[in-house]
Structures are given as C-alpha cells and as structure tokens.
Amino acid sequence: MSELQLNDVRKSYGNFEVIKGVDLDIKTGEFVVFVGPSGCGKSTLLRMIAGLEEITSGDLTIDGERMNDVDPSKRGIAMVFQSYALYPHMTVRENMGFALRFAGVPKAEIESRVGEAANILELGPLLDRKPKQLSGGQRQRVAIGRAIVRHPKIFLFDEPLSNLDAELRVHMRIEIARLHKKLATTIIYVTHDQVEAMTLADKIVVMRGGVVEQVGSPLDLYDDPANLFVAGFIGSPKMNFLKGIVEAGGTHVRLPDLGNAIIPVRVKDATPGSAVTIGIRPEHFGETGSASLDLTIDMLEHLGGETFAYARHGDGELIIIETKNGRGLKSGDSIAARFDPAAALVFDADGRRLR
Ligand SMILES: Nc1ncnc2c1ncn2[C@@H]1O[C@H](COP(=O)(O)OP(=O)(O)OP(=O)(O)O)[C@@H](O)[C@H]1O
Ligand SMILES: [Mg+2]
Numbered sequence: 001m002s003e004l005q006l007n008d009v010r011k012s013y014g015n016f017e018v019i020k021g022v023d024l025d026i027k028t029g030e031f032v033v034f035v036g037p038s039g040c041g042k043s044t045l046l047r048m049i050a051g052l053e054e055i056t057s058g059d060l061t062i063d064g065e066r067m068n069d070v071d072p073s074k075r076g077i078a079m080v081f082q083s084y085a086l087y088p089h090m091t092v093r094e095n096m097g098f099a100l101r102f103a104g105v106p107k108a109e110i111e112s113r114v115g116e117a118a119n120i121l122e123l124g125p126l127l128d129r130k131p132k133q134l135s136g137g138q139r140q141r142v143a144i145g146r147a148i149v150r151h152p153k154i155f156l157f158d159e160p161l162s163n164l165d166a167e168l169r170v171h172m173r174i175e176i177a178r179l180h181k182k183l184a185t186t187i188i189y190v191t192h193d194q195v196e197a198m199t200l201a202d203k204i205v206v207m208r209g210g211v212v213e214q215v216g217s218p219l220d221l222y223d224d225p226a227n228l229f230v231a232g233f234i235g236s237p238k239m240n241f242l243k244g245i246v247e248a249g250g251t252h253v254r255l256p257d258l259g260n261a262i263i264p265v266r267v268k269d270a271t272p273g274s275a276v277t278i279g280i281r282p283e284h285f286g287e288t289g290s291a292s293l294d295l296t297i298d299m300l301e302h303l304g305g306e307t308f309a310y311a312r313h314g315d316g317e318l319i320i321i322e323t324k325n326g327r328g329l330k331s332g333d334s335i336a337a338r339f340d341p342a343a344a345l346v347f348d349a350d351g352r353r354l355r
Contacts, residue, residue, distance in 0.1 A: 003028040003186055004049070004154060009058035011044055011210075018044055020210040021058070026188065026203075031180050033197045034190045035233065036207035042190045045207070046156050049188065050079045062153070073103070076153035080160050084143030086131040092118075093127040096145045110149075117148040120182060121175075137168045144179070157189040161196065169193070176200065194236040198222070206230050228351035231279050237308060237320045239279045239345075248272040253346075255293075258313045263291040265341045267354055276354065279345040282308065282322035289340040295319060297333045300326065311335060 004026040011019035019041050026032050034042040047053040049060060051072030060067045067075055086095045096117060097110045105113075118124045121141045131139055140160060147155055160176075161169045173196055180187055180200075191197055197204055198218045206213045206221065206229075214226045218234075225231035231239050244253040246267050253265045253276060267276060295311035298318060307326025310318045321337055329335075346354045 003063055004188075005059070005061045006045075006049075007059040007061070009045075009048065009060060010056045011041075011048060011053065012056045017056075018210050019048070019056075022210075022212055024205065024212065024215070026186060029184050029186055031187045031189065031200055031202045032205060033201035033203070034188065034205050034207060035192070035194075035197045036213075037233075038192075040207045041210045042207060043158055046079070046158055046188060046190055049154075050077050050156055051075055052079075077156060078147035078150045078152035078154075079156040079158070080143050080147050082159040082162050084139055084160075084163075086139060086142055088131055091128050091130055092123060092134070092142050092145075095131070095142055096123075096149055099146060100149055113149040113151070114145075117145040120148060120179065121145050135168075136164050137172055140164065140172060141175070144176075148183070152185065154186045154188065157187065159190055159192065162192065169196075173199065194234070198234075204234070206233055208233075225345070226353055228277060228279070228347045228353075231345060231347070231353075235281060237282050237322070239281050240319045241347075242278040242280070242319075244276045244278045244346075246270045246272050246274050246276055253278060257316045258293055261293055261313075263293075263341060263344075265291065265344050265346060267346050270348070270354065275349045277347040277351070279347065280339055280343065282320040284339050284343040285321040285337045286323070287338055289338040289343075291339050291341045291344070293319070293337045295321075295335055295337050297329055297331050297335060299331055300329055302327065309335075311337065 006022050006024040009019060009022045010017060022045060036042055044053060048055050055068050062075060093114055096114045100110045100113065118127055121144060123141055123145060126134060126138060161172050164172060177200055189200060201218050203215060204218055204221055205215050208229055214221060214230045221230060221234045225234060242255050243257055244255050247254055250267050250270055252262050253267060255261045265278060295313055297309050297311045299310040301308040307323050309321040309326055309329055311321060312318050348354055
C-alpha cells in the first residue's frame, strides 16, 4: 500500500498558481527526493504535505486518510529545515525534547526518546552542551534528533545540508543514508545537490514550474529521461545537446553547427528536414564508436582520476567530454570525439524524447 498520495494537488497565491496539479505515490519506507530549479515549488509542495501551507485544491492522503484539513501535529510527520534554528539557551537534550514537552509527553518518556535519538545520531556525549558549543554538523544532527524523537511516520527534509561545507555535507549525506536504513521510515527530501539526489533517493521527482516532469529511480532518470529538461537536469557535468536536422531516410542526422557532420543516429517517425536535439553524456565520448565529431580543445580540467575536456567546433558551443585518458591532452589540440550512436538520445523540437 502506498503511504502518501497526492492527487491533482494545486496551490495558488492569489491568482498565481505555483503548484499546478501534482500526482504522486510514495510507498512506506521510500526515500523520495524532490529536485528542480529554484522557484519550481519544491518547498511549497513539502510544506503542503507537512500542513504548513494550505492546499488550494486536490487531495493529500496518508495511509488512505485525507489529510488536507488535519492539523500539522496530527499528521505523523516531522520536518527538518535548512536553517536548523536551535534554541540557543537550551542544551542539546532540552532542544531535542522541547516539542515533546510542549505536547505534554511524560518526563520519563521524553528522557527515553531523547536517549534513543542521541544514540542513533551519536550525540550522547553532547547532550548537555549548548548549540554554540557544537560544530555545524553536530547542530544539524540535533535538528534531525528533534524530528526523530517525535517518532514520525514520515520525515520531511528541506535542503538540510546546504549550510554545511563540502566535507561535512558528504559526511552528513552518509549519516542520513544510514539513518534511513536504521529507521526504515519514509523520507521526502528536497535538494539542489545532484550527488545527494542520485545517492540517497529510491525515487527522484523532477519538478519544473510547479509541475512534475518525471518520476523514477536515479539511474532510470539518468539513462532514460522522458524529455530534454530532465536529460539536462540530471547528471553533472550536464548532458551535451547538439542541434540536428533529420536526413532523408531517417537513419542519419546532420549537425549544422558542427560543420554539417553527418552522424548515424536513427530517428523514428521523423520527417526529413525536421529539427531535433541530440543528447550525449560527457562520458559517452571516447576513441571508438561509429559517430565522430571534429573538435578543438578549448580548456581542460584535470581532476586526477579523470579529465573534463571542453571542446568546440569552430566558434560553436562548448561540448564537455569526460575521459580517463586525458592527461596528455592540451588546449588547442584537434580531436575526433567518437561515440556509439546507440548512446545518443534524440529529442524533438518541443523537447520530447523520440525513442
Ligand atoms: N507566500 C508566498 N506568496 C507568494 N508566492 C510565493 C509564496 N511562497 C512561495 N511563493 C512562490 O512560489 C514559487 C515556488 O516557491 P518554492 O519556495 O516552493 O520554490 P523552491 O522550489 O523551494 O525554490 P528554492 O530551490 O529556491 O528553495 C516561487 O515562484 C515563489 O516565489
Ligand atoms: Mg525551497
């Protein structure tokens, strides 16, 4: 049974519709990540699930029960925000127990739940400290602890790691993955971070402009995006997009910006002469494959284990190539960037995937 369901959920501020009909099924124990550009409605949707924003129309159900008008505290949900806003004058123990005290939970029960959360988050030795005596990562763990003590059915996280430095983010990301394993609770998590989304999610929900563009497992979205937007959004560095014109017969595509190179990419049901976009991931370029682009290297990023080469044809757009054998490359080098046409994705003029 799916635990949380959104059915044509919409949100308007005055005449401005920001969530434009979202349908979503989230199963018990699933780790679901919302991604999408700034302003697309991720936080709004999360806050509607939490009950912090009213739902303009549509239904939110949890375990089959309609939740639209249920008080936030009665939904079995706990939310962790980006700004963890701990009470500075309270100890870690008091911060974690605060919501329970407020709800009138007996003292012994609070003690036991705080102890359990501190155990899970390895905060035991820090329980009597004040927030200012903690590192950023420890504070974020206290914020998560505050949610855990409530024994929610569903955790909501809104960019919980974006205030932390790079190293701490990686550390906390792993902690959150472990936490999910340990608690086996449903988690809905908003992030801007590609790696967080790809590594944490069972299911990624890609949003744009208040609409869900695609839902799927991280690798499904990566390998099999439904449209140009998802293809460009999932993956870092981004997928390369080349403008193409379908040749007669539909078995080849001409690339006007690449010296009219003709590549053997098959386009089903396309009218010859119609415009398409060819998508190729940086790692799909190499020294083999029946399609080839003549490029000049503009700039190189040597990361040690791999190299990102930024190359172009003439003064055309930069194409990113990822290679393990890039140490010998120099800017100004001419290269034949080859790829297997089967790895190329094709999109029509409206950005829809042509399969
Ligand atoms: N109280 C409000 N009144 C009017 N418009 C609002 C209000 N809150 C949010 N919006 C608008 O709703 C849209 C979605 O905002 P939301 O905060 O959900 O985006 P987001 O995807 O979380 O973005 P970010 O990645 O920047 O956090 C934005 O266009 C925003 O300006
Ligand atoms: Mg947001």
